[in-house]
Amino acid sequence: MPRLRVRLRVNGVEHELEVGGGERLIDTLRNRLNIKSVKEGCSTGDCGTCTVLMDGEPINSCITLTAQANGREITTLEGIGRPGDPHPLQITFAELAATQCGYCIPGIIMAAKSLLDRNPNPSGEEVRWMLAEHLCRCTGYGRIVEAVLEAARILRSR
Amino acid sequence: MRELPDFEIYSPSSLRDLLEYLHGDGRDATIIANGTDLLPRIRRGELRPRRLVDISGVRELRYIREEGGVIKIGALTTISDLAGSHLLSHSRYEAFHVLSRMFGTWEIRNRATVGGNLGAAASSEDLIPIFLALDARVRLLSLGGERVLRVDELVVAKRRTSRRGDEVIAEVSFKSLGEGEWSYFQKIGRRRTHIIALVSLASYLRLSPDGVIEDVRLAFNRVRGKIPERAWRTEEFLRDRRIDEEVISGAERVLESELRLTSDYRASYLYRTEVAKVFLRRALRHSRDMVLGGVESVAEA
Ligand SMILES: Cc1cc2nc3c(=O)[nH]c(=O)nc-3n(C[C@H](O)[C@H](O)[C@H](O)COP(=O)(O)OP(=O)(O)OC[C@H]3O[C@@H](n4cnc5c(N)ncnc54)[C@H](O)[C@@H]3O)c2cc1C
Ligand code: FES
Ligand code: FES
Numbered sequence: 308m309p310r311l312r313v314r315l316r317v318n319g320v321e322h323e324l325e326v327g328g329g330e331r332l333i334d335t336l337r338n339r340l341n342i343k344s345v346k347e348g349c350s351t352g353d354c355g356t357c358t359v360l361m362d363g364e365p366i367n368s369c370i371t372l373t374a375q376a377n378g379r380e381i382t383t384l385e386g387i388g389r390p391g392d393p394h395p396l397q398i399t400f401a402e403l404a405a406t407q408c409g410y411c412i413p414g415i416i417m418a419a420k421s422l423l424d425r426n427p428n429p430s431g432e433e434v435r436w437m438l439a440e441h442l443c444r445c446t447g448y449g450r451i452v453e454a455v456l457e458a459a460r461i462l463r464s465r
Numbered sequence: 466m467r468e469l470p471d472f473e474i475y476s477p478s479s480l481r482d483l484l485e486y487l488h489g490d491g492r493d494a495t496i497i498a499n500g501t502d503l504l505p506r507i508r509r510g511e512l513r514p515r516r517l518v519d520i521s522g523v524r525e526l527r528y529i530r531e532e533g534g535v536i537k538i539g540a541l542t543t544i545s546d547l548a549g550s551h552l553l554s555h556s557r558y559e560a561f562h563v564l565s566r567m568f569g570t571w572e573i574r575n576r577a578t579v580g581g582n583l584g585a586a587a588s589s590e591d592l593i594p595i596f597l598a599l600d601a602r603v604r605l606l607s608l609g610g611e612r613v614l615r616v617d618e619l620v621v622a623k624r625r626t627s628r629r630g631d632e633v634i635a636e637v638s639f640k641s642l643g644e645g646e647w648s649y650f651q652k653i654g655r656r657r658t659h660i661i662a663l664v665s666l667a668s669y670l671r672l673s674p675d676g677v678i679e680d681v682r683l684a685f686n687r688v689r690g691k692i693p694e695r696a697w698r699t700e701e702f703l704r705d706r707r708i709d710e711e712v713i714s715g716a717e718r719v720l721e722s723e724l725r726l727t728s729d730y731r732a733s734y735l736y737r738t739e740v741a742k743v744f745l746r747r748a749l750r751h752s753r754d755m756v757l758g759g760v761e762s763v764a765e766a
Contacts (some may be wrong), residue, residue, distance in 0.1 A: 311474065328517065329475035331504075350467045351505040351574055364545075364575045369467075370504040371576070372497075375521050376475050418571065440570030 313377045317342065318386030326373045333357050333368040336383065344384035344413040348442065355441035358414035359383050365418045384413040387420055393457040396420060405454035407445035415441045419455045425462050431456060469507055476519040480606070483523055483633060487559045488602075488608040492630040494518040498541060501569070502585040519647055526580070526635060529553070540580025544568050547579070548579040555754070560595050560648035562666055567591070567652050580634040586620045588686040594667035594693040595650055597684035599639040605632040623691040645679070646671045647752040651744045652686075655731070662686045663732045664740040667750040670755045677707045683748070685741060689725045698723045699745070706754045716749065717742045 310325040317340055324339060336342040336359070348356035350369045354462035357369040360382040396416050397403070406412045415438065422429055422437050428435075434455045438448055475491065475576050487494070495514035499521055506512045520526065529550045536552060547553060548565040556562075568574055568591055580594040583603060584668040596616045603619045605612045605628060614627065619634075621627050628634065642648060649765075652665035658728065661760040664686060671680040681703045687695040699720045706712045722743060726734040 311476075327471045329469040331469060334468055347467060350508055352501055354569040355570060355572060358572055366575055367501075367572045370500055370508075372474070372500060372504070372519070374476060375497075375500065375519055377476070377522075411477075436566070437571060440572065455635045 313373055315376055316380045330370040331400050332373050332374045332376050335373040342383050342385055346410055346413060348382055351419040356411050356414045358417045360417055365421045384416055395461040399454040403450050403454045405450040411443040422458055429461060472514055473516045474519050476522050478522050480523050480525045484608045487631045491518050496520055498581040499577040500578045508566055510562055522654055524744040534641050535638050536618050536641050537636055538579055540634045542579045544577045546576040557642045557647050560650040563650050583634055586626050588692055589661045594665055594684035594686055596637055597693055597695055598667035598669040598682045601637050601639040603634060604636040607632040608746055620692055621683060644702055645756055647756050649748050649752055653740055664737050666744040666748055670752040672676055676753060678703050687726060696720055696723055708749050713746050713749050717745060720745055
C-alpha cells in the first residue's frame with residue numbers, strides 16, 4: 308500500500324511521519340511517538356480510555372485515522388503538565404486518591420481538561436455527565452468528581 | 466495490537482477535487498467522513514474496504530446557514546456543531562438540543578457528522594428520524610450535477626442508500642420552524658450514552674392557537690422494517706384533531722395497529738410497542754404544552 312506523509316503537532320512538537328492508510332492515531336501515538344499515557348480499552352469508541360484532544364476537543368484516538376489528523380494539534384496527558392510542574396488535575400487526582408489501577412485516568416483527565424477549558428466552574432452534575440461517557444471499573448467515580456471540582460477551584464484561584 | 470487492516474486512502478482537499486475523484490478512479494471507493502460508524506465496523510470485520518476516500522478535509526461541506534426560510538446543513542457538520550448553532554437555538558428545535566444528552570459520548574459528538582449519520586443508514590442513526598420528521602431534503606452532488614431526495618428516498622434499506630458511486634451527500638435542508646411548530650426527540654437504549662436506540666421517536670407538530678393539529682410528522686427508529694420510517698396512519702388520525710386525552714388514547718391504538726416491530730436479543734416487540742406508545746403520548750402532550758405555553762400537564766407523562 309502507498310504510504311502517506313502526515314504532519315502532526317503533538318504536545319507542541321512537530322512530527323512528520325509516513326503512515327499506512329489504516330493506521331490509527333492511538334497506534335501512532337503509542338508505538339511511533341512513544342506516548343504511553345494513551346490507553347486502549349474497547350477499540351470501538353465506547354469507553355473513553357483512549358481520549359486525546361484534537362485542536363482542543365476530546366476525541367477517541369482508537370477510531371481516528373492518523374491520516375485524518377494531518378495538520379492537527381494533538382494533546383495528551385504528557386502535554387498538560389510535567390513531573391516538576393503538574394497540571395492542577397494531575398495534582399488533585401493524586402492528592403484525593405481519585406485513581407486506583409489508573410488505566411482509565413488519562414482519558415478522563417483529558418476530557419476533564421477540555422471541560423474546564425470551556426467552563427471553569429462546572430457543577431457536579433456537569434462533571435458527572437462528562438464521566439458518564441468514560442468507563443472506570445475501579446473507583447466508583449465519586450473521588451474523580453471531587454478531584455475535577457477541586458482542580459477547577461485551583462484553576463479559578465490562579 | 467488491535468490495528469486495522471491496511472487500505473488505500475485518498476484525502477481530497479476541495480469539493481471539486483473530491484467530485485473529480487469520485488467520477489474517475491474513486492467510483493468504488495468507500496467514503497469516510499469522520500469514521501465513527503465506519504471504523505468500528507471495519508474493526509469488527511463487517512466491512513473490508515480496499516480503498517477509502519477521506520472527505521473530512523473538504524471544508525466547504527461544514528456549515529449551517531439559513532436562507533429564505535430554509536435551514537441548510539453541510540454534510541460534515543458535527544453533532545456538537547448542531548448543538549452549538551445559534552440558528553437552531555430556539556427552543557422549538559428541541560429535537561436537536563436533546564442530542565447533546567442522548568447522542569453517543571462527547572468524544573463521538575465532536576466527530577459524528579450529519580452526512581455520516583444518513584450514510585450509515587440504520588435504525589440506530591438518530592438523525593434519520595429527526596430529518597424525516599422535519600421533512601428534510603438531501604442534496605447529492607456529483608460532477609454531473611445534483612440530485613435532491615427525500616430522506617426515505619435516500620435511506621432505502623438497512624445499510625443501503627440510493628447514492629450512486631460518483632455522488633457525495635453534500636447537504637440536508639428543511640424549512641425553518643416558526644410560530645406554533647415544535648420538534649422533539651425521545652430515545653431509550655440500554656445505556657444512556659450508548660449508540661443503539663431500542664425505540665426512538667422524532668416528532669414535528671404544527672398547532673393552531675387553539676390546539677388543533679394542523680400538521681404532524683412522526684418518525685420512529687422502526688415502524689415496519691429495520692430502518693426509521695414515519696407512522697403515516699397515526700399521523701393521518703391525528704391531523705385536524707385537538708390534542709386531548711381521548712385523542713391521545715385513540716392515536717395510541719392506531720399506532721399499535723400500525724407498528725410491525727419484532728423481538729430480538731435486545732428487547733421484545735411487546736416492550737418496544739409499549740415504549741413507542743408512551744413516547745407518542747409524551748410527544749403530543751409535551752409539544753402541545755410547549756406551543757400553547759401551559760405546563761400544567763407535563764407531570765402527567
Ligand atoms: C460509541 C459510539 C456511540 C454512538 N452513538 C450514536 C448515537 O447515539 N446516535 C447515532 O445516531 N449514532 C451514534 N453513533 C454512530 C455514529 O457516530 C454516527 O453514525 C455518525 O453520525 C457517523 O458520522 P461519521 O462522520 O463518523 O461517519 P462515517 O463513519 O465516516 O461514515 C458512515 C457511513 O456514511 C457514509 N458517508 C459518510 N459521509 C458521507 C457523505 N457525505 N456522503 C455519502 N456517504 C457518506 C460512509 O461511507 C459510511 O458508510 C455512535 C458511534 C459510536 C462509536
Ligand atoms: S479504546 Fe477508544 S473509546 Fe475505548
Ligand atoms: S482506575 Fe481502574 S479503571 Fe478507572
